[in-house]
Amino acid sequence: MNRPAATELDAVAGRVAAVRQRIAAAAERAGRDPDRVTLVAVAKLQPPEAARAAVAAGVPDLGENYAQELAAKAAEVQGARWHFIGRLQRNKARQLVELGALVHSLDSLAGARALGARAVEAGTVAGALIQVELERRAAAHGVPAAELEEFVAACRQVEGLRLHGLMLMPPPADSAELTRPLFRRLAELARPFGGDLKELSMGMTADYEVAVEEGATMVRVGTAIFGPRPVKKRTGTGAGAA
Numbered sequence: 001m002n003r004p005a006a007t008e009l010d011a012v013a014g015r016v017a018a019v020r021q022r023i024a025a026a027a028e029r030a031g032r033d034p035d036r037v038t039l040v041a042v043a044k045l046q047p048p049e050a051a052r053a054a055v056a057a058g059v060p061d062l063g064e065n066y067a068q069e070l071a072a073k074a075a076e077v078q079g080a081r082w083h084f085i086g087r088l089q090r091n092k093a094r095q096l097v098e099l100g101a102l103v104h105s106l107d108s109l110a111g112a113r114a115l116g117a118r119a120v121e122a123g124t125v126a127g128a129l130i131q132v133e134l135e136r137r138a139a140a141h142g143v144p145a146a147e148l149e150e151f152v153a154a155c156r157q158v159e160g161l162r163l164h165g166l167m168l169m170p171p172p173a174d175s176a177e178l179t180r181p182l183f184r185r186l187a188e189l190a191r192p193f194g195g196d197l198k199e200l201s202m203g204m205t206a207d208y209e210v211a212v213e214e215g216a217t218m219v220r221v222g223t224a225i226f227g228p229r230p231v232k233k234r235t236g237t238g239a240g241a242a
């Protein structure tokens with residue numbers, strides 16, 4: 001991974017302050033308590049130094065998309081709470097449970113059972129949010145809204161697993177306002193489940209303020225805190241680079 005310059009790390013604290021201010025303003029516009037919004041700093045592809053800078057700036061909640069990267073960083077970053085926001089693979093469940101990661105991206109019963117089983121083995125409880133798919137699209141992941149009730153009921157039967165709420169990864173949009181109806185819909189979907197599914201993980205750099213206005217309790221912000229992500233190194237794909 002590229003080593004960030006010291007000035008880049010200094011910039012993290014300033015960016016965190018700016019994001020917190022925007023969250024507070026959005027919460028105020030919606031008549032919400034800003035303390036009910038957890039800022040999750042998405043550190044994927046960023047080096048441990050950057051993650052440490054976020055913790056030092058008062059953001060202990062760190063998000064990662066790859067279990068291996070999460071585990072590697074957990075060994076180097078003290079005082080963090082880990083959030084797993086990537087594709088959940090069953091063979092990574094043990095790692096995630098042992099690190100106490102809150103999984104935002106639960107979207108299969110097999111995944112739920114893997115988390116529950118590993119948690120029971122470890123004598124703990126795995127926490128998860130259900131990723132919901134509101135619009136059918138080719139590359140989408142998540143539980144279709146129409147199947148949510150059934151999926152929640154099935155997950156509640158899984159020993160060792162506790163549901164915390166719902167998560168949304170909307171399709172890319174030209175403006176945050178275009179995404180607002182989807183945020184609103186996620187909040188509506190959670191409502192019938194009551195206090196059980198009270199966490200709403202929605203909103204990223206492009207649209208977290210709108211998400212907070214619509215009830216987000218967790219926003220997943222990467223670029224606005226760390227700056228642009230280093231390009232992920234791939235092997236065997238020499239062609240096509242810009």
Ligand SMILES: *Cc1c(COP(=O)(O)O)cnc(C)c1O
Nearest residue numbers: 042085204205206220221222223
């Ligand atoms: C990368 C990522 C984010 C953060 O994206 P930014 O636009 O950099 O804020 C949030 N959520 C998920 C699921 C991601 O993969």
